[in-house]
Amino acid sequence: MANTPQPLTTGEPEAVVEVDAGAAKHSEPSLWGLEPYQWVSISMLVLILIALFGAKVHKTIAGGLDGKIAAIKEQLDEAKQLRAEAEALRDEYAAKIASAEKDAEAMLENAQHEADALLVKAEEDSKAMVERRKRMAEDKIAAAEREAVEDVRNRAVTAATQASRKLIAEKHDAEADRALADKVIAGI
Template structure:
């Protein structure tokens, strides 16, 4: 082991590294950074950590308060949204009920109109039948009245013709002597 290599050590300017190795006993060199020993760095780190924790607690409270206010605002917005949704649902249900009621009313009105139309049709048919019957009777009455007038007219003419013919016949065949005998007979019968 004649040629032993020593490990290469990198050091900063402030730190002095002893690279000499005694053949017998070695001298222990403490590592340092910026002139501070490791325990000093641990102490500074703890102080920084405690300062951050102390100051961070206040920041944490501020952040927590900000987040809490944001959460409260979001909850309020959610509650408002739920309320608006409930109102919208109620309005939708109300309008759905109104539409259903309007459809039922429309159906009822249509059914009522159909019944009225059917009743009017039945009444119109009955009225037309009654009117036809009335006109038929009136026509029959006019015809029978015309027949009676015609019969009366024929009877009157026949009576006048018979009277006129009997006058002529009586005048031709009956003279004054026959009149006297007939008047005497009538008087005797009374």
């Protein structure tokens, strides 16, 4: 049979066993000189060995996994504890913030009352100061008026004195003075 396909081979040529199946020939593949049933037997033996010795490996792997599980549980418990502490701190700080906000509101309200009181006091003080300055101005005006009146009186007296001197000097002579002096002396 010239047209029969040949199996692909890599490396060494394989031994081929021909079986007579009547009119056609059938060849069985082999690898490294072992027949397929021998490969199946070797595979079963390896599987059984893995099952026997793998139990110990399984126990070791299971023990390692149990240890990791215990460590993870411990970490989870620690995380729960940390979370509880964090929540307690959060609640504590929330209470502090609320207290601080209340204190700030009270301080703001107190400051507003103080500012209102200062404003009222400043208004009263400014009114009192305006009233004092008004009185001082009125007193200065009154003093200036008194001074002006006094000055006018003094000028009037001075003018009257000068006018009377002039009149007396013009109308009275030495004899009129003597007669006037005699009259005053007689009246005493």
